Amino acid sequence: MSIHPLVVDLDGTLIRTDMLHESALKVLRDGPCNILRIPFWLARGKAALKRRLADRTLFDPASLPYNHELLDWLKQQRTQGRKLILCTASDLSIATAISDHLGVFDEVMASNGINNLAGKHKAEALEQRFGPAGFDYAGNSRADLPVWQSARRAIIVNASTDLIQKAKAFCEVEQIFPSPSINLNSLRRVLRAHQWLKNLLLFVPLFAAHQFTNLGAWPALILAFFSFSLCASSVYIVNDLLDLESDRLHPRKCNRPFASGVVPVWMGVALAPLLLLVSLGLGQQAGGTFLPWLEFYFVLTCAYSFGLKRLILLDCLTLAMLYTLRIISGASAAGLGLSYWLLAFSVFMFLSLAFVKRYAELEVQLLNGKQQAHGRGYYTSDAPLVQTLGITSGYAAVLVLALYLNSEAVVKLYRTPECIWGAVPVMLFWISWMWMQAHRGNMHDDPLVFAVKDKASLLSGIAFAGVLAIGTMGWPW
CATH class of the missing domain: 3.40.50.1000 (HAD superfamily/HAD-like)
Known part of the structure; x- marks a missing residue:
């Protein structure tokens, strides 16, 4: 020796x-x-x-x-x-x-x-x-x-x-x-490309208004989708860089590229502004009033990353607004108006999902013997109240949907409006199912990512789409 x-x-x-x-x-x-x-x-x-x-x-x-x-x-x-x-x-x-x-x-x-x-x-x-x-x-x-x-x-x-x-x-x-390799999978994880699925919400106003055959709106929406996705990835990188220590204390987030050290911090600092510039360039091409909404989304997400995520209740309200902004931005890119019903339903629905996210995080911290979620304003003892607020918000979204089905807009848009009532029990089941999975500790850090991989959620989505299709085209027999 x-x-x-x-x-x-x-x-x-x-x-x-x-x-x-x-x-x-x-x-x-x-x-x-x-x-x-x-x-x-x-x-x-x-x-x-x-x-x-x-x-x-x-x-x-x-x-x-x-x-x-x-x-x-x-x-x-x-x-x-x-x-x-x-x-x-x-x-x-x-x-x-x-x-x-x-x-x-x-x-x-x-x-x-x-x-x-x-x-x-x-x-x-x-x-x-x-x-x-x-x-x-x-x-x-x-x-x-x-x-x-x-x-x-x-x-x-x-x-x-x-x-x-x-x-x-x-x-x-x-x-x-040897050093850990930085490959395409590492880049995908840095960009959180799987989170781009959320940006499909930009297309919701087009389908809600039954304008899916409007070929003139599709190019603008596709540009808006990639613009929003790159902007979101830029913000995800900023959020990961500012949340390194909290992520490292989390059993799953500790494997994120920056938290684990697979990708160096300086790369994130260089990549985030580059993605934002490309996003703004695409947003300018999308036309309409899309770009101001995109800029507002970016400012709000930065405010969330720098401070709002550490303020109880305001963090979940902000998350709900960020989801809803995707729908507003999609309507702006397509040149469509937004109904009160769609906005009200979206706010309550996404508020419930935001509470699901926070509740799942608190349950993980509780299992690890922690009394407070690191980097958040919640105590693990707040979990039952967060659960109550989330379930209430989800059922409020279903109530808005039920009231919408009794409006004149339904009669104008659907050939057999009475069939649309089938959407209510489907939504009731899905909201209850999501909260049941969160209560059992099966919930992913992001409820929408969980829903995309969950069979019951996918079947609920198919049933919901089927009910709307029958209401639109009438009974096939």
């Missing part, structure tokens, strides 16, 4: 993220006006910036996405008597907290608010501490090349083939830990 100490980098090596990026995101989330302060902090040096950010953020070391393969190897090295040093460009307070949590490092070296311990500065500090070729070093980036040049051996983590070859030119490579 080597008597040489093993020096380990933190960002991108021991953890699959960068603490500078995460600290900056948390500071911006908690105080968006801090974006004006960051340039002044940076003017005093990168180490000073890291210290300011670290002083303004709290984090849970246990929730970070560690490279467990590397960590297990480090523990094995330590049991064999090897001295381990955590050496990072992150601020000393962050590095110390992580070291204390893991309990495997004998020493910590980090940026101290004055000196930024990265690249050549890290190499010089280590060479001064252990002498030339007096240590082995585990790193992951081009900034580590000067350190490997001063090291005896290299342990290369999450690096490209090109970087591995360059490190081999400086010193012997002892171990290589």
Whole structure:
């Protein structure tokens, strides 16, 4: 066994993220006006910036996405008597907290608010501490090349083939830990492409008005669909970046690309505005008043991500409005008017689904022994009240549907309006079924995603569509 100490980098090596990026995101989330302060902090040096950010953020070391393969190897090295040093460009307070949590490092070296311990500065500090070729070093980036040049051996983590070859030119490579691959599936998960199904709601006004043969409206609606989908993906990325710690504490959300560290945070920061720009370009082409509604949707979702999602009740009301905005935007793109009945039904229905989502999250937290949902304003003891509010909202939507069936609009739109009454028991069943599944702990984080995969929900959808079709065309016999 080597008597040489093993020096380990933190960002991108021991953890699959960068603490500078995460600290900056948390500071911006908690105080968006801090974006004006960051340039002044940076003017005093990168180490000073890291210290300011670290002083303004709290984090849970246990929730970070560690490279467990590397960590297990480090523990094995330590049991064999090897001295381990955590050496990072992150601020000393962050590095110390992580070291204390893991309990495997004998020493910590980090940026101290004055000196930024990265690249050549890290190499010089280590060479001064252990002498030339007096240590082995585990790193992951081009900034580590000067350190490997001063090291005896290299342990290369999450690096490209090109970087591995360059490190081999400086010193012997002892171990290589491959990086997780970023593929099309990773991109699909980043965009949450499955959530694009929600944007089919843009087509609801066209079908509700029985204008599905209006060929002139379809091109605008298709453009609106992709515009809305890209905008939604942009917001999902922002939401994931601002909610990293909460997602990591969730049993399923911890596997999301940014929370797990499969996709680095900086990629999300670059991708979100790009998606938004493409979305706005498509929205401009959709015509009508679609673009202002799209912009309002974006502003409201940002408000939700930055603060509204942490306010009880307002979070669910906002979610209901975001769903309803899809229907309003679809009507705007197609140049159709919206009825009071459709809007009222949508608000109550989506409010019920928003409460389903929150109730399911509270049930998960309750099973994990938590008293409060992390990043939300709810206590787990609120679950029964949330359930009551949600069921009431769902039944209110059915009541609106029943009252609509007695209106003059039904007589004008449907050949056999009496058949439409069959939609009422179908909706009653589906609302009750969704809440029964939530109560039993079977609900997905997103009720609409659950409904698309659930056989009973799909059969309810087919039955609902069948009733409307019979009401429109009359009995087939």
